[in-house]
Amino acid sequence: MTTNTEVQTYLNYINGEWKASDTGKTSESLNPSNSEEVLGKFQMSSANDLDEAVSAASAAQKKWRKLSGKERGDFLFKVADVLESKTEYVAEAMTKEMGKTFAEAKGETARGVAILRYYAGEGMRPVGDVIPSTDSEALMFTTRTPLGVVGVITPWNFPVAIPIWKMAPALIYGNAVVLKPASDTAVTAARVVECFAEAGLPEGVLNMVTGSGSVIGQGLAEHPGVNGITFTGSNTVGKQIGRAALDRGIKYQLEMGGKNPVIVADDAELDLAVNATISGGLKSTGQKCTATSRVIVQKGIYDKFKERLLEKVAEITVGNGMENSSWMGPVASENQLDNVLSYVKIGKEEGAKLLYGGNRVSEEETKNGYFVEPTVFEDVTPDMRIAREEIFGPVLALMKVDTIEEALELANDSEYGLSASIFTTNIGNMLGFIDDMEAGLVRVNAESAGVELQAPFGGMKQSSSHSREQGRAAIEFFTSIKTVFVKK
Template identity: 35%
Template sequence: MQIHQLFIDGAWTPAETGATIEITNPANAQTIGRVARGSAADVDRAVAAAAAAFPAWSRLTATRRADHLYALNRLIERDHERLAGLITAEMGKPLREARAEVDFAIGLIRFAAENTRRLQGEIIPGARDDEKILIDRVPHGVVGGIAAWNFPFALCARKIAPAIAAGNTIVVKPHELTPLSGLALAGLIAEAGLPRGVVNIVTGDGPEVGVPLVAHPDVRLITMTGSTPAGKKIMEAAAKHLKEVRLELGGKAPFLVMEDADLDAAVEAAVTARFANAGQVCTCNERTYVHEAVYDRFAEALRERIAALRVGDPTDPNTDIGPKVSAAELDKVHAMVERAAAQGARVELGGHRLTGGDFDRGQYYAPTLLTGVTQEMDVVHDEIFGPVLPLLKVRDFDEALERANDCRYGLSAYLFTRDIARIMRVGRELNFGEIYINRGAGEEPQGFHHGYGESGLGGEDGQHGLEAYVQPKTIYLNA
């Protein structure tokens, strides 16, 4: 079986120790590849290559950097189906969702390319005769990127594209469960002709690759997508060298349905926002609050819609939900459901691992609906990250807002209502970084994906996300 090597300084190279990691398909437990198991020594080599490439790359004009990104996008478009298949094989999401992930990556890269010339500075009048004060925008240097497993291709693109568009170079660590699509992106980067060392990919686990990457003194900016506990450890490690840190972490999105909502649209959005990617999305609908006046109608329609979801082979076009990414993740979700039941919730649908036939070889969990849920239960406060929907009843909009904000996370939230006054209030009173009103989930490349509280620091995408990859430099200009 082929061993996929590290991508360092424009070349494929084995890990210094020669060790490898086996990658398995969560749908059937088949081994689909082996990747090099990197170490601190490999991180050192990658950072050195990125540092060496930085001066020349940062001096390229913005348009020339953009041309490299456009060339990369053309190759991704050419290999669209191959890349989607690879995402499905290593991560387990249905193929149509994997295709959407590739499309999202293309959009992220396109936005970065289009906006390289929009990283603008300022000119301010000076305090002396003929003086001007220039505020320039300059790249940080070497960026360290750490990607999560739930969007293995798009998250690598989300780190790489704005970093190099802004003139930085980068070392990326894909997640050890899903490194193959990140390595495939590296292959296209090489084919697109990007200079050696601008992008480097080091595979391996957190302690052996992630920790030394964060701790490396020559890495000036860390951008990470992952769990909140991991993000806190990264922030602590980065403090030693006062690195800039941008963390996209967990979420516990409230989904608010008021009595004047379009219930058909709300039900469809609630299901899509909960069960897409088997619930393994940080913006997922993690707790659904419904006005008591429409609760019964909504609950019945919701139950019917969830019961109709098809779980199975993610390569089957009729499949709605594929497997969880790993046995450990499946066990974690099931333990949360059992805990909710022990605390008094009713398992209306699902609540168990799927077994029998092809299910025995994969990590499949039944789509689950919990009712009788109260605000004090653990399932309302802890991130589920799986196909489990807790349903709660509220008296009015004020109670919905209060319960939604009773949360240590602050990434995404949803509201379905026709009342403009309520819509205006959520902008002031709902403490989440992005709010979807009368629509389902899905951030856009031109938006700004960011959270409050334990959902992280900084953010990704759009002009605000791109500007995170440059830093101001003030010049007092006198003749």
Template identity: 40%
Template sequence: MTKYLKLFINGEWIHSANPETQDVINPANQGVIAKAPKATKAETEKTIHIAKSTFESGVWSERTPGERAEVLLQIANGIEAHLNELTELEVMNNGKTIREAEADVTDALNTFRYYASLLQNQTDETFEAEKDLQTMIVKEPMGVAGLIVPWNFPILMSVWKIAPALAAGNSIILKPAEITPMTAVKLYEIIEQTDLPKGVAQLLLGTGSVVGQTIAESEGVDVVSFTGSTQVGQRIMQAAAGNLKKVSLELGGKSPNIIFNDADIDLAVDYALFGIFMGAGQVCTSGSRLLVQEDIYASFIEKYLEKAKTIQVGPGNNVNSEMGAIVSEKHMNSILDYIQVGKEEGARLILGGNRMEEVDLKKGFFIEPTVFTDVTSDMRIVREEIFGPVVVIQTFKEEEDAIHLANDTDYGLAGAVFSQDQAKAIRVIKKVRAGITWVNNYHLSSVQSPWGGYKTSGIGRSLGKYGLDEYQETKQINISMNAEQLDWFEGKK
């Protein structure tokens, strides 16, 4: 029996007034998992009004940090109790491997626990500004937070926004990606069982052009947090200008991974593969540009290809699979188009480049790990975000060349340096214009660390105390300890 998903508005699961639905597909076999509604503009506006009224009522926004922390811990415990189910849903709906999905769900519950702890340890600032004038700096919730998340990390990106937004005392409206709503629905079923007041957390399933646009434009929304492409982020920023709402954007990347000739080659190869082929390259921080020093290029390529050829591509629910499916047929075709562009531009394809059509894969959306060499910085496959299992490899001579190539991009999300010379590694990574960087590793990070980029990779930060700041207003309160009449206007006699 086909499962029909619902909207979660004011604490109730309801069918959308729009009879049109969208098939939710398993990218590993094209099976239909469920039918998702397409919420209307009117439903979105009504939801915003409910969220605003709930915020202004104070049922959540005026609770103490300790009380809010308790609810966050309830949500974390609920995720932990349903870890296996959430993992299975993520694998089925997104196509990623079991190992990746389980790590995402675990990170999600730890994010709620982190913000519960941060809430209980956050203190206001107080100081004596002048004689008998005491100043307090306090943090307050912003109001209604519109949270728009992508399809590549459905549950994790949702939680990266939900946890700090709720921790700060806001009312929230989550809009997951149209094609990957399954774990968001399950997460809201978990939230429904907690002590979070009705009307604080809403879930709208629908298109970006209707639901996302309405959230971004609405004067009833006080902050919009979006993760996705740079192009959509620009449109959201324009739409949000109406009431000058705060906008937090985590956008695209074309991240450099610099391998110096003094690097531990085996270590560099290991992380370079992980940097691009984890998540089938559908990761904003993927190390999609490898910059290898000329002296070690031949030996590096030999070892890199040797290991890349052994990557086990297959359905995410197969425990032996190391790289899963591409999320949709549309996105698979976009990646294949880029591979064709690379060939036409004159790049040398040395591995992969094809859709995988073996018997057990032909019904799904699978692409071989793909490697291009002999590329130049003006090629589209070097400059544009492909967002798939495709890496381009360039060479450099000296340290200055590596820094120039690394920064020769419109993006500035991530980057890495591999070198056993720690002074050089730190010197170079400090010159890489990116917000998330690594030395002798790739993709490793923590919930305590700020996540976001430079240039067209976005504005604002997720995670850590910086992520909480994205959903808070900062207010100064000046208190006269010995109030006296000012007599500023005494009058002239």
């Protein structure tokens, strides 16, 4: 699958073979901890490469869907075993390619293994219902049929978990897949696909084509041989994908941005709230769609919360994710670094008070990396851009309120509605939050960035196309219901 050069060249995976693009062009994947290190090269593919992958998937899907659910599940169990055996191999690529700490990368890879095993088990679970007919001599029931070929477009921030939580349900329900991973994590994606290949997945059932979003991503949405698109990424690109899919009348699933609030009530357990805010907002360098961004604190606890938060933030060690001493790694790319620093500047210009951080880390051992300090603002008002726009970096915006009602109103004052959390010991506060919070994932006394594989996941408002991923909810997107009427 790779050439024998000093820097490995990773190929597309089409119809069971590792193949170079017909363009002859590659691009480099850089280590964000040291931009002078090239982790690998990947293919800058063409529409012809995409056509070949879609054709292979279409042909393979006809046989794949005829297998029993158990037979398809057995393949996924094998993939899980292979991935588990390659945990450090895959996690190392993740850390070196997008920056999250090695511990987080191994945890994400283990989650990928668990997702595969969960969906492998789906092959033996019910897919329909028997429905009473008005005709006493008839049997009526529902079953489900796969979409066909599914295009999977994934981001760089969870380069193992997100592709797998899309591909595994697509496959178990009888679809074939063409994966377009983010270019920033194409090497990690290739190592994941290696696991499927090693497990003996039939040729053409899973294909991977790397390259630009405008050619391969948009091409998938517009391709006449693709029957469904599942996408995670930015709102701008997601809406382009959605429009293209809508024009063709195919199913599409979009998971996009968030501006996720945490509410800290006067009666909150202080240490729990502080630790969860830091974990939810700053782990993975804040590069999670569910990361805590707005920290809405009731005035009675505000000063104590702020003091404890700043103490804990000052203890964070920033450095290469492969070093055990590093709690927070770099942002994923130079573009991400520039984006975060630009928002720090915007925050200061708009009148927010910078309490901590906000600078690029420039020590000798990090000078070639895209490292930024964890950053905390206060005196943030709802109209400021740092309170409204997704930064996707380690930036927390503190906002003081008088009442829980005011906190909920502020939390809902956003075009996004992905995740939210509250810290309180008052059952009334909890129930009000659960009922009134406009978000697809709400968590009580837990950080905003927790997603469990067996539960539905997705957002409201501009965060989502309103479908749900993961758990049994995945069947709703990756299949269509067929009603069957059988007369004696």
